[in-house]
Amino acid sequence: MANTPDYSWPPMETRQVMGQNIKRLDGPQKSAGRAKYTSDFTRKDLLFAAYQTSPYAHARVTKVDTTPAERMPGVKAVQVVSPAGTEVQWEGTEIVAVAAVTEEIATEAVGKIKVEYEVLPHLVREDDLTKAGTHVKAAGEKTVGDPEQAFQQAEVTSDGHYGIPVVTHCCLETHGQVIEWRGDHVNCWPSTQDVTRYAGTLAPNLKVPVANIDVRMDYVGGGFGSKFAPDSWGEVCARLSQKAGGAPVKLFLDRATEQLIAGNRPSAYAKIKLGGKKDGTITAWQSESWATGGVTGGGSPPLPYIIANIPNQRQNHSAVSVNCGPQRAWRAPNNQQASYLTCCAIEDFAAKAALDPLEVFKTNLNLYAPEARRATYAWQLDKAAELAEWKQLWKLRGQGSKGAVKRGLGIGFNAWAGMGHNSQCRAIIHADGSVEIEIGTQDLGTGTRTIITQVAAETFGLPVGAVGLTIGSNQLPPDSASGGSTTVGGVSASTRKASVNALAKLYEAAAPALGVEPAQLEARGGKIQVKGGGKSLTWAEACRKIGGGGSISETGANDSRNPGGLIAAGASGIQIADVSVDTETGVVKVNRYVAVQDCGLIINPRLAESQVYGAIIMGISTALFEQRVMDEQTGRMLNADMEFYKLAGISDIGDIVVHMDIRPENDKRGVIGLGEPPAIAICAAIGNAVANAIGVRVPRIPMTPDHVLDTLDGRAV
Amino acid sequence: MKSKKDPGSSAGPNPGFSRRGFLGVGLGSGAVGVGLLEKPAVAEPAGAEVVGPQAVPVTLNINGKPVNLTLEPRVTLLDAMRNYIGLTGAKKVCDRATCGACTVMLNGKIVYSCTVLAIDAQGKEIQTIEGLAAPGELHPVSAAFWNNDAQQCGYCTPGFVMAATGFLKENPNPTDADVRHGLGGNFCRCGTYMGIRKAVLEAAETLKKGGASNG
Numbered sequence: 001m002a003n004t005p006d007y008s009w010p011p012m013e014t015r016q017v018m019g020q021n022i023k024r025l026d027g028p029q030k031s032a033g034r035a036k037y038t039s040d041f042t043r044k045d046l047l048f049a050a051y052q053t054s055p056y057a058h059a060r061v062t063k064v065d066t067t068p069a070e071r072m073p074g075v076k077a078v079q080v081v082s083p084a085g086t087e088v089q090w091e092g093t094e095i096v097a098v099a100a101v102t103e104e105i106a107t108e109a110v111g112k113i114k115v116e117y118e119v120l121p122h123l124v125r126e127d128d129l130t131k132a133g134t135h136v137k138a139a140g141e142k143t144v145g146d147p148e149q150a151f152q153q154a155e156v157t158s159d160g161h162y163g164i165p166v167v168t169h170c171c172l173e174t175h176g177q178v179i180e181w182r183g184d185h186v187n188c189w190p191s192t193q194d195v196t197r198y199a200g201t202l203a204p205n206l207k208v209p210v211a212n213i214d215v216r217m218d219y220v221g222g223g224f225g226s227k228f229a230p231d232s233w234g235e236v237c238a239r240l241s242q243k244a245g246g247a248p249v250k251l252f253l254d255r256a257t258e259q260l261i262a263g264n265r266p267s268a269y270a271k272i273k274l275g276g277k278k279d280g281t282i283t284a285w286q287s288e289s290w291a292t293g294g295v296t297g298g299g300s301p302p303l304p305y306i307i308a309n310i311p312n313q314r315q316n317h318s319a320v321s322v323n324c325g326p327q328r329a330w331r332a333p334n335n336q337q338a339s340y341l342t343c344c345a346i347e348d349f350a351a352k353a354a355l356d357p358l359e360v361f362k363t364n365l366n367l368y369a370p371e372a373r374r375a376t377y378a379w380q381l382d383k384a385a386e387l388a389e390w391k392q393l394w395k396l397r398g399q400g401s402k403g404a405v406k407r408g409l410g411i412g413f414n415a416w417a418g419m420g421h422n423s424q425c426r427a428i429i430h431a432d433g434s435v436e437i438e439i440g441t442q443d444l445g446t447g448t449r450t451i452i453t454q455v456a457a458e459t460f461g462l463p464v465g466a467v468g469l470t471i472g473s474n475q476l477p478p479d480s481a482s483g484g485s486t487t488v489g490g491v492s493a494s495t496r497k498a499s500v501n502a503l504a505k506l507y508e509a510a511a512p513a514l515g516v517e518p519a520q521l522e523a524r525g526g527k528i529q530v531k532g533g534g535k536s537l538t539w540a541e542a543c544r545k546i547g548g549g550g551s552i553s554e555t556g557a558n559d560s561r562n563p564g565g566l567i568a569a570g571a572s573g574i575q576i577a578d579v580s581v582d583t584e585t586g587v588v589k590v591n592r593y594v595a596v597q598d599c600g601l602i603i604n605p606r607l608a609e610s611q612v613y614g615a616i617i618m619g620i621s622t623a624l625f626e627q628r629v630m631d632e633q634t635g636r637m638l639n640a641d642m643e644f645y646k647l648a649g650i651s652d653i654g655d656i657v658v659h660m661d662i663r664p665e666n667d668k669r670g671v672i673g674l675g676e677p678p679a680i681a682i683c684a685a686i687g688n689a690v691a692n693a694i695g696v697r698v699p700r701i702p703m704t705p706d707h708v709l710d711t712l713d714g715r716a717v
Numbered sequence: 718m719k720s721k722k723d724p725g726s727s728a729g730p731n732p733g734f735s736r737r738g739f740l741g742v743g744l745g746s747g748a749v750g751v752g753l754l755e756k757p758a759v760a761e762p763a764g765a766e767v768v769g770p771q772a773v774p775v776t777l778n779i780n781g782k783p784v785n786l787t788l789e790p791r792v793t794l795l796d797a798m799r800n801y802i803g804l805t806g807a808k809k810v811c812d813r814a815t816c817g818a819c820t821v822m823l824n825g826k827i828v829y830s831c832t833v834l835a836i837d838a839q840g841k842e843i844q845t846i847e848g849l850a851a852p853g854e855l856h857p858v859s860a861a862f863w864n865n866d867a868q869q870c871g872y873c874t875p876g877f878v879m880a881a882t883g884f885l886k887e888n889p890n891p892t893d894a895d896v897r898h899g900l901g902g903n904f905c906r907c908g909t910y911m912g913i914r915k916a917v918l919e920a921a922e923t924l925k926k927g928g929a930s931n932g
C-alpha cells in the first residue's frame with residue numbers, strides 16, 4: 001500500500017458506537033453465574049492440590065517427611081517445595097504440596113506431612129523505626145536548593161507524622177491455576193493478568209519450549225497488580241501433574257495463604273516538614289520516610305507527589321526488611337502512599353497558616369509537574385469543590401460542628417501515565433459478512449471485551465452485535481500484561497489499526513462495483529458508501545465481493561514507544577472526601593465522596609465510571625478498614641482471613657459522585673488508561689477530611705476507631 | 718432486620734468449635750433469622766445418627782432435581798456443588814461465612830453454602846444461581862445487575878445476585894437504606910456497590926411488575 005492509512009479516531013461528534021454506554025458484553029454471563037473462571041474448572045480426571053505452609057516468619061526447615069501423605073489412598077503426587085536446609089523468610093512460605101483425587105483428601109494428606117524447623121529471629125513490624133535495628137537500610141537522599149535557608153526564612157512551618165500500612169490485594173479468586181502436563185505438551189488455565197507472557201515465564205522452569213505451552217483463560221476474579229506471573233505455584237502445579245501421569249491438577253491458594261503470600265502493598269511512614277509564606281506559597285520540603293515491601297525492603301513513594309517542583313527540598317528514605325510476604329504491584333504502585341504523605345502535609349500546612357487548603361492547592365499550581373497538566377488540575381479543583389459544596393461546607397480545621405459528631409472535608413490528587421501497552425490484533429472479515437477480532441488479551445473486569453468490540457464496530461460502521469471477539473489465549477496475536485492502566489490504550493489502538501487495515505481491503509474489493517476508487521469509500525451505518533453520499537452497498541453485499549480465500553485477515557499493532565496519535569499518557573484527577581467523625585466512638589463515616597477524573601478519550605462512559613467507582617470504593621476500604629496486623633511475638637499475621645481483614649461493605653461507602661472530565665481538549669489527546677489513577681488519592685482525601693473534622697491529624701491510616709480515639713486522647717505516635 | 722454479619726442468636730456458645738457449630742451464623746441477609754437448620758450442632762441430641770468418616774450416599778435436591786452422590790460427611794454443600802456436581806456459580810472465597818460469594822437458597826432462605834454440610838442439606842430445596850433462569854434467559858435480578866453494571870470481575874456477582882433475590886423475597890419494597898443494610902453480608906473487591914444498589918432497586922420494580930427479564 002502506498003500511503004499509511006488514516007488511523008485517527010473519528011471526531012467526537014461523529015462517533016456512532018464509541019462514546020456510547022454499551023452494556024458490558026460479558027455482563028449476562030457474569031450476572032447469571034455462567035462465566036467460567038479458572039477456579040471453576042471441572043473435568044472427570046481433575047486432581048485437587050493443597051499446600052502445607054510455614055507457620056514461622058523466619059526458620060530453617062530441618063526435616064520434611066512426606067511418607068504419611070504418600071501412604072494415603074487417593075494421593076496421586078507429592079511435591080516438596082522447601083526441602084530440609086531451606087531458610088524460610090516469611091509465614092506462609094510453601095513447604096510441600098499434595099495432589100489427590102478429592103480436595104478433602106489433598107487437604108488432609110498435606111496436613112499429615114511432618115515438617116520440622118529450627119526457628120530463627122524475625123522482625124515483622126516496621127511502624128516503629130527505632131525497633132527495626134539492622135533491618136533498616138538507607139535507600140536514597142536528595143537535596144534541592146537550600147532547604148536550611150528556606151526554612152529559616154519561612155513565615156509558616158508545619159510538621160507532621162504520617163503512616164499508611166501494608167494492605168493485601170485480597171482478590172476474591174485466589175491465586176492459582178489448573179495445569180495438565182502430558183508428554184512434552186503443557187496446557188495451562190491460569191488466573192492471570194498476563195495471558196500472553198504466561199508461557200514464556202513458565203517455560204524455562206519446566207524446561208519445555210514456549211511453543212509447547214498452551215494458555216487459556218476466559219475470566220479472572222481480580223488481580224489488582226498481583227497476578228502477573230505464573231509464580232512458584234505454577235511450576236509446582238505442573239510438576240504435580242507430571243508426577244500424576246499427566247492428569248490436570250488444580251492448585252489454588254486457600255484464603256489464609258492468599259493473604260500471607262500472594263501480594264501486598266508496601267507501607268510508607270514519614271515525618272514531613274513544610275515551610276512557606278503566609279499566602280500559602282510553599283517554599284521548602286523536608287521528609288524522612290521509611291517503608292517496607294517485605295524481606296527485600298522496597299516501597300519508595302515519589303515525594304513530594306505532583307507538587308514536585310518545591311524549590312528547596314531535603315529528603316531521605318529508608319527501606320526496612322521484614323519477615324513478611326513480599327510486596328506486589330498494587331493498583332498504582334507507590335502513588336497512594338505518595339499522595340497520602342504529600343496531601344496530608346499540604347493540608348497541615350494550610351491549617352497552620354489558617355488558610356483554605358483548596359486555595360493552597362491552587363496557589364502552588366506552578367509547582368506541579370508536569371506543566372502540561374496544571375490547567376487541568378486548576379479546572380478540576382474548582383469542579384470538585386463545586387460538586388462537594390466546598391464553599392458552603394468547609395470550615396477551618398476543627399471549627400465545624402459543635403456536637404460530638406464532627407464533619408470535615410479533605411482533598412487528594414492523583415496522576416498516572418496510563419500509556420497503552422504493546423498489542424497486536426487480527427481483524428477478519430468473511431465473505432458472509434461476519435467479523436472476528438482476535439487479541440491475546442484478558443478482561444479483568446475493566447470492560448476490555450466491550451471496548452475492543454466498540455472500537456471495531458465503530459470502524460466498520462456496524463453495531464457491536466455484528467462483531468465477534470476472541471481473547472484469552474496465547475494462540476492469538478500477542479498482547480501484554482494488564483497492569484499500569486495500559487490495556488485500554490493498547491487494545492484500542494491495535495484494534496483500530498487492524499480494523500482500518502481490513503476495511504481498506506474490503507474497500508478494494510467493493511470499489512469496482514461502485515465504480516469509484518477505494519479511497520473514496522467509507523463505512524457507516526451498515527453500509528460501504530461513496531463519501532459524501534451517493535452509491536452504496538450494504539455491508540453484506542460488500543463482503544460478498546471478497547474474492548480469493550473468502551475472507552480478509554489483517555493485523556494491526558500498537559507500539560508503546562511509537563503510539564501515533566491514538567493514545568496518550570497522563571491522566572489526572574482531584575478528589576474530595578466529606579466525612580463525619582463521632583468523637584465519642586471514633587467511627588468515621590463517609591458522607592459523600594467526589595471524584596473529578598480525566599483519562600483522555602472515553603470509549604464507554606458507563607464502564608469508565610464503573611472503574612472510578614470501583615477505585616474509590618477500594619480506596620475507601622483501605623482508608624477506613626484495611627491493614628495487615630502483624631504480631632511481633634509470634635511473627636504471624638493476625639488477620640490472614642476476611643473476618644478481621646475487613647473490606648468495606650455496601651453500607652460503608654457513603655454516596656459517591658463521579659465526574660468524568662471529558663472536555664474536548666482531553667478527548668483530543670486520545671485514549672489513556674483509567675484503572676489506577678482514581679484509586680490513588682482516597683487515603684489522602686479521607687485522612688485530610690478527618691483532620692479537618694476533629695481538629696487534629698490522625699497520623700495513621702486506616703481511620704479506625706482506635707486510631708481516631710488514640711489521637712483524640714493524645715496517645716498517637 | 719439483621720445483617721449476615723450478626724451471628725445467629727441461637728448458635729450459642731460452641732465448645733466443640735466444629736464447622737457445624739457455625740451453622741447458625743451463615744444466615745441470609747434481611748430478616749431471614751435463624752431456625753433454618755433443624756438442629757444446631759452444639760446440642761446434638763443423644764441418639765443422633767453418626768455417619769462417616771467414610772463416604773456415604775447423599776441425595777441433594779438441587780434446582781428441582783435430585784442428585785445422587787457419594788460424599789464424605791465433611792464435604793460442604795459448596796464443595797459438593799463445585800467439585801462433585803459441576804455447579805460452579807457459587808464461589809469459594811473465604812470458606813468461613815464472611816463474604817457471601819457462596820450464597821444459595823435452602824428452602825427459600827439465603828445461606829452461605831460454605832458453612833452448610835452437604836449431608837445436612839438433604840431433604841431441602843436447594844436453589845443455586847444456575848436454577849434462577851432457563852439457559853439463554855436472565856432472571857430479573859441478573860438482568861438488573863447487567864443493566865446497572867453491577868459487576869466488574871464478576872466473581873462476587875453470583876453470590877450477590879442470590880443474596881439480592883432472597884432479600885427481595887423478604888423485602889419486596891426496599892428503600893435504598895434497606896438495600897445497604899440487607900446486603901451487608903456480601904463483599905465485592907472490585908467495588909461494584911454503587912451499581913448493586915441501583916440494580917436491587919430496579920429488580921424490585923421489575924419483580925413487582927411480573928418479572929419479565931430483558932435478557
Ligand code: FES
Binds near residue numbers: 813815
Ligand atoms: S465462601 Fe462462603 S461466605 Fe465466603
Ligand code: FES
Binds near residue numbers: 221869871873906908
Ligand atoms: S466484581 Fe470483582 S469482586 Fe465483585
